[in-house]
Amino acid sequence: MKAPAMLEREAALCIGLAARALPEIGVRGLLEVLLGRFGAPLSQAALAKVTVADLKTLPGLEDLSVEQLTAAAACLRGEGEEAELEPPIQPYAEGDMPGSIRVACASNGGDHVDGHFASCSRFLIYQVLPDELRLIAVREAVPEEPEPGEDKHAKRAALIADCHLLYLLSIGGPAAAKVVKRGVHPVRLREARPAEALLGELQGVMRGAPPPWLAKIMGQPPEARVRFERETEAPQ
Numbered sequence: 001m002k003a004p005a006m007l008e009r010e011a012a013l014c015i016g017l018a019a020r021a022l023p024e025i026g027v028r029g030l031l032e033v034l035l036g037r038f039g040a041p042l043s044q045a046a047l048a049k050v051t052v053a054d055l056k057t058l059p060g061l062e063d064l065s066v067e068q069l070t071a072a073a074a075c076l077r078g079e080g081e082e083a084e085l086e087p088p089i090q091p092y093a094e095g096d097m098p099g100s101i102r103v104a105c106a107s108n109g110g111d112h113v114d115g116h117f118a119s120c121s122r123f124l125i126y127q128v129l130p131d132e133l134r135l136i137a138v139r140e141a142v143p144e145e146p147e148p149g150e151d152k153h154a155k156r157a158a159l160i161a162d163c164h165l166l167y168l169l170s171i172g173g174p175a176a177a178k179v180v181k182r183g184v185h186p187v188r189l190r191e192a193r194p195a196e197a198l199l200g201e202l203q204g205v206m207r208g209a210p211p212p213w214l215a216k217i218m219g220q221p222p223e224a225r226v227r228f229e230r231e232t233e234a235p236q
Contacts, residue, residue: 009140010044010078016108016121018075021068025060027108028119030072033058047076075109087111087195092127092136100129101217103202104160104184105195106168111135114192117171117179118153123160124195130206133199153178160184164217167198185213
C-alpha cells in the first residue's frame, strides 16, 4: 500500500518559500526539522501557527538571525507571498504551439528557478516558441515516504519525462543520468533566476542561431546544425 504524503500541497509551497530565507539549511533541512516538530502530514493549518520563537527552538535553526527567522515564519504562515505561491497557468492543449519545446524549471516558490533536482518542491512546466511562452503546468515534487526499493531520482525524472529541457541549480551524477535517459537535457544555473527572464533569453537563442543540441530539440534539419557549427568556428 502506498505510504501517505508527508505534507499537504499548500504547506509544501510555503516551506519552499521559507527555505529561500534559510539558505544554510535549504528545503530538505527545513522539512526535516518541521516534521520532527509537528509530525506528518504537515498541514497549512499547523504552519499558520508558527512563530519566530517556535523556529528559534528547533534544531539547526537556533543560531540563525532574527531577520531570517522572521522572514521564514511569515512564509510558513503564508503571509506576504501569496502572489508568488501560484503563478498563473495558461490554457494549453497538445498541438496548440506547433514547433514549440517543453521546459521544466526546478522551483521552490513563485516563478523562481531556484531548486535542486533532489529537493525542489515543484517543477514549473513551460511551452516555449521563439515568440510565445506559456506556463502550462505546475507539477508538485512533494517528498513522500518511499516505497521499499523505490528510486526517488527516477520518480522525479518521470515527472518531467515529457520535457525537452530542465533548468535547475544543481543535480547529482546518478540523477542526471536518469534525467538524460528520459530524453531531457539538464541545464545548470549559477544562481537563481526568474523563470520568465531566463526563458526570454532562451527565446532569443531560438530566434537566432541555436547551438546544435538545441537545434536538434527544435527539429531543425541536420544541415542547419552544421551551418551553425561553421558560423561559430573560430577563425584560423
